[in-house]
Amino acid sequence: MLAGLAPLIVLACLLSGLVAAAWQTRRWLQGAPARVARLQGLIAMPGRYLVDVHQVVARRPRNARFHALAAGGLLASLALWCVLAVPPLRYRPLWGVLALVLALMLMGAISVWRRRQVDRPVELSGGGFDRLPLALLLYAGGFLVLALAELFTGPAATLFSSLGLIVGTFGLAGIISLAIGGPLKHAINGMLHLAFHPRPARFVGGKRDTGLVPLDLASARLGVERPVDFAWNRLLGFDACVQCGRCEQVCPAYAAEQPLNPKKFIQDLAMALAPGASDDAYAGHGHPGQALGSAHGGPGEPLIGAMISDATLWSCTTCRACVHECPMMIEHVDAMVDLRRFQTLELAALPGKAALVLEDLRLTDTLSGRGPGARLDWAVDLRIPLMREVMEAPVLLWLGEAAFDLRAQRTLRALVRLLRQAGVVFATLGPEELDCGDTARRLGDEATFQDLAGRNIATLSRYRFDRIVTADPHSLHVLKNEYPAFGGGYEVVHHTTFLAGLIERGVFGPLSPDGRKVTYHDPCYLGRYNGETAAPRALLDALGLERVEMERSGLRSQCCGGGGGATLTDIPGKRRIPDIRMAQATETGAAVIAVACPTCTVMLEGVTGKRPEVLDVAELLWQAVERGGIAAARSGMPA
Amino acid sequence: MTGLAIVVLLSLGRHPATGRPRRNPDDARALATALALAATRSGSRVLAVHAGDPRAPVLRDYLGQGLDELTVLDMPSGSDPLPSLREHLVALSPDLLLTGQRAENGEASGLLPYLLAEALGMTLVPGVVGLDLQGDQGRFTQALPRGRRRQIEARLPLAATIPAGTAGLPLPSFAAARRGRIVSLPALASPDPHLVAIERQPWRQLPRPQPRRLKGSAIDRLKSMTGGGEAKGRLLVDPDPETAAAQILDRLGEIGLIRASHQSVTSRDTDGRTER
Amino acid sequence: MSRPRLDPRALRLARQVEGGGKRPRFALKADPPALHSRRRDPRLLRMRALVPGARRPRYDWKRDAASGAPSAVPAVDPVPANEPIRVESPAFWVLAVLDQSTGALDETDLQLLSVARRLAGDEGGVVALALADPVLATAGADRLAVWPASAVDPAAAEARAATVQALVESVKPRHVLCSDDPVAGGDIARRLAAKAGLRLVSAVNSLTADGRIGRRAGDETWLQPAPALMTIMPGSFAADEQALREARPLELPPIAFEAARLANIGLLPVDPESLPLDETDFIASAGNGVTDFAAFAEAAAALGATRAGSRVVCDAGLLPRDRQVGASGTVVTARCYLALGIAGAPQHLQGITGVRHVIAVNTDLHAEMIKRADLSIIADAQAVMPALARLARQRQEKP
Known part of the structure; x- marks a missing residue:
């Protein structure tokens, strides 16, 4: 009988696979040192897998099912083989259990095969991935026959058993070959990436960890030039990519056919881990407008230029949609910014108007180049108190770059009136407020960012306030999540959150909306970066407006195209990101698209043709308050 | 081809909105030109010189353009840089002296390159936006007003003044700024007596100048009162396209912009050359 | 054909009124500014505009100065019928x-002559060093020195500087004025300053009542007595109308x-399309109201204008991004801006604040651009x- 032979063959294969896998670790171990709590990570890993990865995977139940069956079946069967390899434990019923496990795995393998061959999603990569279903089918099918045969005796059983062993072994060999540099390496790399993840905080109790990591400006090389400049656990993440293409599906730059496919970007980084790398073997969608096969590089060679074009690098809007969708928990945006840091700080090579604007920012502390002295020019009539006059106020209103934009000033005006109406005591830094540094940081200019952050924190430390309220999610993100690393820790509240709280307390009196249908566009830096999707919706609902959702909303909302300095680098595509987003809004039939970010406002208002009106949530609220006041005054009048 | 000794004079600029020190855009462009030129001729050296305070942080921004070393002739602000610069440059005997076209601080007369060129026996070419050197023969492209370009030939040693141009300046690289060295040399501080005689007032925007009219002004006023004015603020409602086009062309003619006048300008300039 | 900036008819009319009955009151006035700002007699002007033969008084303002299509004007001999002001031996010269x-003569030259005239006052005389142009007599020149053959080419900066130097040595002017153009007058002034050891005061932008000159230095205005050599900031002075002068030819001294x-x-041939927007002088700009971009391109090419567009047009990819005019695009300073189908969003208008002449074509009478334009076509x-x-x-x- 083969009862003794089969487990040994399987274990031998498995062992060789493990040796090969260990050999594979040198791909990512060549990365730069990183401080990782390894033991804690390993302990936390199963929890991260079952909770956090599951949350992502479960967004597509079918995928979750086949993965559970195939992967679970494979792992369970391997465990059973280990037991069966020990002669005293080789109970006959165990073969039954193995058969059951393999039968379930076979179902999963068939599902995988169907997905690959029958109704194949376009975002999937081919190549090694297309050989995967066959290997799984052979393994599961072959050993299922063997396991079933082991339950019986007789020549027929022996025949089937041997047949099963041959077929199953072929399958297993296939699986192992695919685990070495092939698609199944994700099993090992994925697990280790979860354990040694560069952002362990994102797995802690529903917290979001989205702030960029400060760069030590005294280090010898600023940012990432070559693959080996990335920390090893980042390389591990790139190498864990399964090329499922979810990032590709949600990337706004890819949708606009700008030369960025986040999946290809991560693959470029992973492929460059081998010397003499090229993207010949890559079998998925490339960066739009760029032919496959021309990229080349290696672990010690510069990435930008030969392996990844600079247009790819500067197309990213840092919207984090890819990160949010990635089942392997890869941090695309961090990689993007690391590469940008080298381009900006070392080479000073930025496209479009980015260099011009950064120079203005360095010299004036404002992106507009007008200097902070002009920040309150639009609000002379509003007489907003200055912090340096009042020294303390419950609310510090952070104005942001919006104060220099004619359109965004309307929002600020509405917000200031609402705060007045609600009796909120507030003040602003006015001419003392410098740019928060968001754009500089996303463009890789960490030096300017740290300079601005340091000076803003020094200014803020002179005054007493309970919280900072801002209408700019980018400022919100930077002040709340990125300043703490430089010694600033504040309670920062977005104006929609703050206003929603005020509405709950009923301070605005009667509200009278105009009854138009409204859809809400989530700003990336409010939703995905800071998890706030409820307050603006609650606010719109409190207005009594009919609210409809776009195809993509909440944490899965689509970017307006204005983040990450993308308007400055202005990489051309076939379409424009705001047009795509506006089409989604128009589809809902809404008359108004409610926004909560000055950048989104400008981007969406730039869309031409017939489209919903673009209004900030604060503007909608102020309109309702004004109308409500008038209506109340009228009804209060004697007939 | 032998290497060139290229001297670039760098001054401190002033940001128009905030008044903060910055790279002088013209000088920054001159430096970029020098570095690009040196890269095309092996053995070339770029010798950057600033006269002023070596501790000024903005000087690092020039280093950030890829300059390894910047020599600063240390002198207090308000001193006349000419004597020290002249002495320094004569010792270097450069083939090419590049400077920005205009300073943004102080007297800003743009005279310094001319005085240095005179002292060093150099031919001076102003307003250079493009330069092509073959041996010691240089072909320069000059920027004339309204986007016109003129080509000039001259031999080394040469001094050229360079306008910033409209393309954005290269952003200084933080890393290069950190790497570069500033070498400070003690220099003669000779105060400029001329500057004392100047009365300084805070600057304010002057109103747009109005021409003094001798004749016809009364008529113009009357016409504007009676609505018969035809120059400023003329409005045509639903004219036929031909009339509209004729009106536009007439106006362009008055402004002196239709192509016919452009061509005559061009030919006149070349005519002038052939006559010479 | 390039057209002289001054309308000869305007000048003739000016002289007629001056000679017409109201005797040379102005010539006796001590203060030239008062002279220039003296009011004319509106009754006389009204009379001139009166259409003869009508029963009720009708006025045709086209009959007189500064109006009417220039094409309809017969060529007029610029030499005046009346006598020019003669200056024999003034107290000093201004060159x-x-x-x-x-x-x-263009706007810059006329501005320069105006400043020279104001510095000369009643006692001084103005020498113009120029290409011969009959209009110079009406632009304030008492003497005219013509560039020698070697210095006719505007690029012959060395010859021009030597000519100025020779003229300075023979005429000994109190002030020498050049334009501020760094490749023209400014270059000559600096060459002269370096050769002759003169102090140059550049970019003069104001003249005070007490005869001092002012210029901007950062956030200060520096005031000082008018120096021997200065360059004049373009656009800071207006081109005043001048009384007729002799422009008597002046023999040049020998030039070393x-x-x-x-x-x-x-000159290099310049394709207006290749010029950066902030450098070009004439922009044809398309907005939302333009749908036929082939016709737009054709019109711009025919006019020799540089094409540009509003944000909407550039966003839609109809023109490249570097062609976008406005606060978020390029802020332009062209002499003329032909706005086709542009409503005039505030951000767009911010981009053309420095434009001298705006011509607007738009279907909406109430568009902001129509208000901004000096020729509007609905x-x-x-x-x-x-x-x-x-x-x-x-x-x-x-032809």
Whole structure:
């Protein structure tokens, strides 16, 4: 009988696979040192897998099912083989259990095969991935026959058993070959990436960890030039990519056919881990407008230029949609910014108007180049108190770059009136407020960012306030999540959150909306970066407006195209990101698209043709308050 | 081809909105030109010189353009840089002296390159936006007003003044700024007596100048009162396209912009050359 | 043909009124500014505009100065019928070195002459060093020194500087004025300053009542007595109308000039499309109201204008991003901005604040751009653009 032979063959294969896998670790171990709590990570890993990865995977139940069956079946069967390899434990019923496990795995393998061959999603990569279903089918099918045969005796059983062993072994060999540099390496790399993840905080109790990591400006090389400049656990993440293409599906730059496919970007980084790398073997969608096969590089060679074009690098809007969708928990945006840091700080090579604007920012502390002295020019009539006059106020209103934009000033005006109406005591830094540094940081200019952050924190430390309220999610993100690393820790509240709280307390009196249908566009830096999707919706609902959702909303909302300095680098595509987003809004039939970010406002208002009106949530609220006041005054009048 | 000794004079600029020190855009462009030129001729050296305070942080921004070393002739602000610069440059005997076209601080007369060129026996070419050197023969492209370009030939040693141009300046690289060295040399501080005689007032925007009219002004006023004015603020409602086009062309003619006048300008300039 | 900036009819009328009965009161006035700002007699002007033969008084303002289509004007001999002001031996001379960069007197030259005239006052005389141009007599020149053959080429900076130097040595002017153009007058002034050891005061932008000159230095204005050599900031002074002068030819002294070290190879052909927006002088700009971009391109080409667009147009990819005018695009300073189908969003208008002449074609009478324009045409740009292209080509073909 083969009862003794089969487990040994399987274990031998498995062992060789493990040796090969260990050999594979040198791909990512060549990365730069990183401080990782390894033991804690390993302990936390199963929890991260079952909770956090599951949350992502479960967004597509079918995928979750086949993965559970195939992967679970494979792992369970391997465990059973280990037991069966020990002669005293080789109970006959165990073969039954193995058969059951393999039968379930076979179902999963068939599902995988169907997905690959029958109704194949376009975002999937081919190549090694297309050989995967066959290997799984052979393994599961072959050993299922063997396991079933082991339950019986007789020549027929022996025949089937041997047949099963041959077929199953072929399958297993296939699986192992695919685990070495092939698609199944994700099993090992994925697990280790979860354990040694560069952002362990994102797995802690529903917290979001989205702030960029400060760069030590005294280090010898600023940012990432070559693959080996990335920390090893980042390389591990790139190498864990399964090329499922979810990032590709949600990337706004890819949708606009700008030369960025986040999946290809991560693959470029992973492929460059081998010397003499090229993207010949890559079998998925490339960066739009760029032919496959021309990229080349290696672990010690510069990435930008030969392996990844600079247009790819500067197309990213840092919207984090890819990160949010990635089942392997890869941090695309961090990689993007690391590469940008080298381009900006070392080479000073930025496209479009980015260099011009950064120079203005360095010299004036404002992106507009007008200097902070002009920040309150639009609000002379509003007489907003200055912090340096009042020294303390419950609310510090952070104005942001919006104060220099004619359109965004309307929002600020509405917000200031609402705060007045609600009796909120507030003040602003006015001419003392410098740019928060968001754009500089996303463009890789960490030096300017740290300079601005340091000076803003020094200014803020002179005054007493309970919280900072801002209408700019980018400022919100930077002040709340990125300043703490430089010694600033504040309670920062977005104006929609703050206003929603005020509405709950009923301070605005009667509200009278105009009854138009409204859809809400989530700003990336409010939703995905800071998890706030409820307050603006609650606010719109409190207005009594009919609210409809776009195809993509909440944490899965689509970017307006204005983040990450993308308007400055202005990489051309076939379409424009705001047009795509506006089409989604128009589809809902809404008359108004409610926004909560000055950048989104400008981007969406730039869309031409017939489209919903673009209004900030604060503007909608102020309109309702004004109308409500008038209506109340009228009804209060004697007939 | 032998290497060139290229001297670039760098001054401190002033940001128009905030008044903060910055790279002088013209000088920054001159430096970029020098570095690009040196890269095309092996053995070339770029010798950057600033006269002023070596501790000024903005000087690092020039280093950030890829300059390894910047020599600063240390002198207090308000001193006349000419004597020290002249002495320094004569010792270097450069083939090419590049400077920005205009300073943004102080007297800003743009005279310094001319005085240095005179002292060093150099031919001076102003307003250079493009330069092509073959041996010691240089072909320069000059920027004339309204986007016109003129080509000039001259031999080394040469001094050229360079306008910033409209393309954005290269952003200084933080890393290069950190790497570069500033070498400070003690220099003669000779105060400029001329500057004392100047009365300084805070600057304010002057109103747009109005021409003094001798004749016809009364008529113009009357016409504007009676609505018969035809120059400023003329409005045509639903004219036929031909009339509209004729009106536009007439106006362009008055402004002196239709192509016919452009061509005559061009030919006149070349005519002038052939006559010479 | 380039057209002189001054309308000869205006000048003739000016002189007629001056000679007409009201006797040379002005000549006796001590203060020239008072002279220039003296009010004319409106009754006389009204009389001139009166259409003869009408029963009720009708006025045709086209009959007189500064109006009417120039094409309808017969060529007028610029030499006046009445006598020019003669200056024999003034207390001092002011030398105005003109660029005439368009070949004729342009706005910059007239501004320069105005400043020279104001510095000369009643006692001084103005010498213009220029290409011969009959209009100079009406622009305030008492004497006219003509560039020698070696210095006719505007690029012959060395010869021009030597000429100025020779003239300075023979005439000994109290002030020498050059334009601020760094490749024309400004270059000559600096060459002269370096050669002759003169102090140059550049970019003069104001003249105070007490005769001092002012200029901007950072956030200060520096005031000082008018120096021997200065360059005049363009646009800071207006081109005043001047009384007729002699522009009497002045013999040039011998010029000590060695061989030129600069050789002019000539002008490069400039494609208006290749010019950066902030450098070009004439922009044709398309907005939302333009749908026919072929016609737009054709019209711009026929006019020799640089194409540009509003944000909407550039966003839609109809023009490249570097062609976008406005606060978020390029802020332009062209002399003329032809706005086709542009409503005039505030951000867009911010981008053209520095433009001198705006011509607007738009279907909406109430568009902001119409308010900003000095020639507004309420029409569909699609209809106007082909007509414009056709007519422009026609006019070009005609001699």
